[in-house]
Amino acid sequence: MLRRWAVGLVLVAAVGLGVYAWRSRDVSVPPPSEAPQGLKAQIRSFGEEARESLSEVGKELDDLKVQASVRTALSLNRSLRSSSIDVTAETGVVILGGRVDGEEERARAEALAAAVPGVTRVVNRIQAAAGAATAPGRTLGETLEDQTVETRVGLALSLDRELRSSDITVQAYRREVTLGGEVGSETLRERALQTARDTASVAAVVDRIRVRAVAARPGASRAERAAAAQRAVNANPHLQAFNLQVREEGDRLVLRGAVHTPIEKDLAIVVAREAAGGGVDDGLEVRAGA
16 A cells, blocks of 8 residues: 555646646747758758859850860960960950961961850950061951951861861851861862851952872773763862863773973873772873963
């Protein structure tokens, strides 16, 4: 009986202590229903900060890409590759510094940088050596315009996957563009000329492109051999002015036409025979003033 009474007293004391602890709890702690709202606010704030950080990183990467592209464009230009030009970029604005040999090189660097994708403005702080002059017959403004045209045409050619590996040169004089160099086929030659004609600010296009001679394959037909020899003769810069013709005459291939000197005659025969794989007869004449 005494034991039951003691156990009951302990239970009453435990209940009393529990009630006291519940009443004296910290009322400043928000009810459970309010806790998720605060957590949501913290998550939202963290997300906004993360997005801002990612945006800044993206801008820095874009600037680095533009900076690298401008440096590459300058290094690929044969008149600027040895110059000491500093390049920095910030939100599309490119700042050029350093020193070049003359005012024309300074202007060329600015035109090249301005043509790079992603560049919105160029600040040209390059110092040019004293005494530099513009190209004969052109004002400084015309020189700058021609350099811009050259850059645009060169960029248009490089963006064509069929032409990017071709050895094509670009020169502009008062917006008249002269294309030179060499391509692998007549189709590529026409494609390059049309690309230049379609480029903004180009007034005219002069064709100086050579089609690379390709020898006829072993076992080729007589017509294929004649075509290969004709391409080779047409592509040779020392023979282009003579309009020589490789003709099928019966079962023979004959090179016809006239040249100025015996040396030019020998050259034409060698070029035609190498391209055709042999078997081209000499039907050329040597005439002064031909």
